[in-house]
């Protein structure tokens with residue numbers, strides 16, 4: 001591929017590996033963004049849209065997009081703040097995956113119990129900007145300045161090993177299930193921020209001609225995200241219980257209510273959040289709903 005073939009194309013950055021990669025590939029498939037990636041090539045052309053995908057480390061994507069070299073991308077909210085790009089990139093939409101929290105962690109068995117105890121000691125992290133910002137405020141609060149301030153040291157990975165290796169008194173690292181933290185004998189004493197994968201675009205309005213294409217892929221990706229988040233719930237309900245039932249399944253805009261051959265009964269169809277479906281079905285049964293069915297969505301537009 002030569003560079004001219006990128007001319008005029010929307011450049012779309014995707015994490016090349018790591019936690020966000022697989023979900024991004026399935027979002028592209030759901031949005032019908034078709035590509036064939038040649039082995040080891042980090043740039044590839046989309047065959048059915050004027051788009052080129054650029055596969056990059058998740059943490060590099062905010063600055064590429066922020067500086068306008070790349071127009072849109074998917075990455076973590078955490079790395080946007082760490083790269084200090086929040087003023088230069090616009091977060092178009094949360095994507096509902098890559099959820100984790102950046103947390104301050106210390107040895108479970110140690111004497112440090114709070115972030116105030118940790119202030120002035122050694123903290124190892126891959127998030128040195130956010131950690132420095134966080135501990136600057138703690139240091140100021142507890143009256144530490146100059147040489148007595150918390151020492152933040154950067155490592156690129158395996159942060160959780162730093163305390164056991166004697167390199168740190170505490171760490172700042174991402175936590176999802178907590179398995180990594182517990183396996184390292186650590187526990188969390190504070191949360192610096194919560195994160196999730198986001199679709200971003202450059203805030204620099206350099207490429208006005210690309211706006212319609214950005215809108216198109218945004219709307220398609222929103223459909224894929226909603227399809228992952230919602231299921232369709234359909235059930236029959238005695239007419240006199242209609243209000244009780246629709247209060248339980250109000251839908252995104254409003255439920256669809258259809259008559260049944262039997263005059264005393266109605267059929268209701270409604271979108272419901274996937275994660276809430278079990279208690280919702282319990283409540284529907286309690287108000288007299290019958291024949292409750294749940295359907296997964298392949299795709300949708302909302």
Ligand SMILES: Nc1ncnc2c1ncn2[C@@H]1O[C@H](COP(=O)(O)OP(=O)(O)OP(=O)(O)O)[C@@H](O)[C@H]1O
Nearest residue numbers: 017018019020057058076078079098099100174176
């Ligand atoms: N355990 C996790 N659960 C959910 N999301 C996570 C988790 N760890 C990281 N993330 C999200 O994924 C982003 C990329 O993290 P990841 O560790 O995959 O990066 P990487 O350094 O590119 O990959 P690798 O660790 O393979 O080198 C993070 O910035 C965060 O937003």
Ligand SMILES: O=P(O)(O)OC[C@H]1O[C@H](OP(=O)(O)OP(=O)(O)O)[C@H](O)[C@@H]1O
Nearest residue numbers: 019157158174175176177178179180181
């Ligand atoms: O709470 P958990 O579910 O255990 O997830 C947390 C771990 O996930 C991330 O690392 P990842 O496994 O992506 O690898 P890395 O350490 O190479 O970045 C993060 O840096 C933690 O180590």
